[in-house]
Amino acid sequence: MHNIQFIRENPSEFDALLGKRGLEPCAESIIEIDKKRREIIHSAETAKAEQNAASKEVGAAKARGDEEEFQRLRALVGEKKAEIAQAEIDAKTADDELRNLLMSIPNLPFEDVPNGADENDNVEIRKWGIPAALNFDAKEHFEIASIAQHFDFERAARLSGSRFVILRGAIARLHRALGQFMIDLHVNEHELDEVFTPVLVRDEALYGTGQLPKFAEDSYKVDGEHWLIPTAEVTLTNMVYGEIVDGAELPMRMVAQTQCFRSEAGSAGRDTTGMLRQHQFEKVEMVTICDPNTSHEELERMTKCAETILQKLELPYRTVALCTGDMGFGARRTYDIEVWLPGQNTYREISSCSNCGDFQARRMNSRFRADDSKPEFLHTLNGSGLAIGRCLIAVVENGQQADGSVNLPEVLHKYLGGATKIDISGKLI
RNA sequence: GGAGACGUGGCCGAGUGGUCGAAGGCGCUCCCCUGCUAAGGGAGUAUACCUCAUAAGGGUAUCGAGGGUUCGAAUCCCUUCGUCUCCGCCA
Numbered sequence A: 001m002h003n004i005q006f007i008r009e010n011p012s013e014f015d016a017l018l019g020k021r022g023l024e025p026c027a028e029s030i031i032e033i034d035k036k037r038r039e040i041i042h043s044a045e046t047a048k049a050e051q052n053a054a055s056k057e058v059g060a061a062k063a064r065g066d067e068e069e070f071q072r073l074r075a076l077v078g079e080k081k082a083e084i085a086q087a088e089i090d091a092k093t094a095d096d097e098l099r100n101l102l103m104s105i106p107n108l109p110f111e112d113v114p115n116g117a118d119e120n121d122n123v124e125i126r127k128w129g130i131p132a133a134l135n136f137d138a139k140e141h142f143e144i145a146s147i148a149q150h151f152d153f154e155r156a157a158r159l160s161g162s163r164f165v166i167l168r169g170a171i172a173r174l175h176r177a178l179g180q181f182m183i184d185l186h187v188n189e190h191e192l193d194e195v196f197t198p199v200l201v202r203d204e205a206l207y208g209t210g211q212l213p214k215f216a217e218d219s220y221k222v223d224g225e226h227w228l229i230p231t232a233e234v235t236l237t238n239m240v241y242g243e244i245v246d247g248a249e250l251p252m253r254m255v256a257q258t259q260c261f262r263s264e265a266g267s268a269g270r271d272t273t274g275m276l277r278q279h280q281f282e283k284v285e286m287v288t289i290c291d292p293n294t295s296h297e298e299l300e301r302m303t304k305c306a307e308t309i310l311q312k313l314e315l316p317y318r319t320v321a322l323c324t325g326d327m328g329f330g331a332r333r334t335y336d337i338e339v340w341l342p343g344q345n346t347y348r349e350i351s352s353c354s355n356c357g358d359f360q361a362r363r364m365n366s367r368f369r370a371d372d373s374k375p376e377f378l379h380t381l382n383g384s385g386l387a388i389g390r391c392l393i394a395v396v397e398n399g400q401q402a403d404g405s406v407n408l409p410e411v412l413h414k415y416l417g418g419a420t421k422i423d424i425s426g427k428l429i
Numbered sequence B: 001g002g003a004g005a006c007g008u009g010g011c012c013g014a015g016u017g018g019u020c021g022a023a024g025g026c027g028c029u030c031c032c033c034u035g036c037u038a039a040g041g042g043a044g045u046a047u048a049c050c051u052c053a054u055a056a057g058g059g060u061a062u063c064g065a066g067g068g069u070u071c072g073a074a075u076c077c078c079u080u081c082g083u084c085u086c087c088g089c090c091a
Helices: A004-009 A012-021 A027-062 A066-101 A154-162 A169-188 A203-209 A234-240 A292-312 A360-363 A388-399 A410-417
Strands: A123-128 A220-223 A227-230 A242-245 A250-259 A280-290 A317-321 A333-341 A346-355 A365-369 A379-387
Touching: A004 A012, A004 A027, A012 A027, A012 A388, A027 A250, A066 A333, A123 A227, A123 A292, A169 A250, A169 A280, A169 A333, A169 A388, A169 A410, A203 A234, A234 A250, A234 A346, A234 A360, A234 A379, A242 A280, A242 A410, A280 A292, A280 A388, A292 A317, A292 A333, A292 A346, A333 A388, A346 A388, A360 A379, A379 A388
Parallel strands: A242 A365
Antiparallel strands: A123 A317, A220 A227, A250 A280, A280 A379, A317 A333, A333 A346, A346 A379
16 A cells, blocks of 8 residues: 555656556546545544533533533533534545555556566566477476376366366375475575465455455455465465564564465466466465565565575576566566476466565554664565476476486485486386 | 353553543663662653644544444443353364
């Protein structure tokens, strides 16, 4: 949510930065609404002050036992009541109107975020690893001879519909191993704090991170009151919902592995084969809650944490800075990490790391206090570290051999009981 | 799921319709006293918003949250969230 004070003081900067996202200028109309709101609040508060003062006189008259004066004042105050009640309703309405408006406007990109309309304008900032030169036609993950049988889309569809998968045997185990590996690395080497969270949350949590009110159709609502989280960003970030955190506890660097649920509304026809885009998938998510002064460097750190996973898995990738038009609602800066998928002969997104500034903190009313100073809004960051299903795809596609077997990255061996590959029969050996 | 109890400031805790943003204690900050330490004395110690000269000051709201009753609510009523105890169920 935006800071109205900032908009009042920097209307043209506000419009210019939103313009980079392709939005029309709106500062002037916001300021107009705010001005009206303040006038209404002022008159309501003035009326209320008069009523409060009068009530005190009533109380005083009662206290000294002046029954006649008590009755007279009481009637007098009673008369003004309706008028004041209406003024208070108007003030609340005006306040809500501004709040709802501010809630529905996306975050401002940082000045140096590349300008652009869509993903074609994203800027590659690093590249790591060299895709292996294969002397055979690379297959997609579900086509690789040894493991095709382990992806059971038909049965999953029978149970749950399209965009679900059942994993079996060596692939199910590899999937589990990947999550373990990622968490261990983040906890042991990156010093992230491991967290287990619910996957069902209330409305408030989704408002806090920005999925609501605008993107309700992207998530699943169950039992009329809970939502299935689309990402653990929701639960980890909302850890500090409504809190004033002790500055000494910052930064809070957290990691959690959870199921994620997305309706994929609006993605009809995209990535319909394979398990690249699912309604339910597993992801290791990193969230950092920090002091505003450190959020820039924390984003770099977080992005490195995600990249390290790919390096240890020996998977070629590139890191791109998203352009203004491609960034998500709450982000001020986003780096996407794209992993090489030989079967598609292209890089595909496997992680997205964003600095949200104080945007989510304002929605959550999450602040911190450093020493004796006043509470200040926190900064929040989130990033995948990594999407496990997509990582599974990358591991098998990059490890595939001419005979249809799959070589596995060394760091995973110990998570697979010492196995180093999946042989042509689909077994870990 | 059923029954009951409870939810007050950084913490503990008083307050059951009237001047309560809230006694008292702890903690913290500053000052005084005390040749270190301990003890003692004094002052201060919430947040948001509105107004205003980005001063001083004034105002509104907040006693889990949201409504209501009343001239007036931390105190009464309703709803809701949470915690605890007992029962049920369950991994």
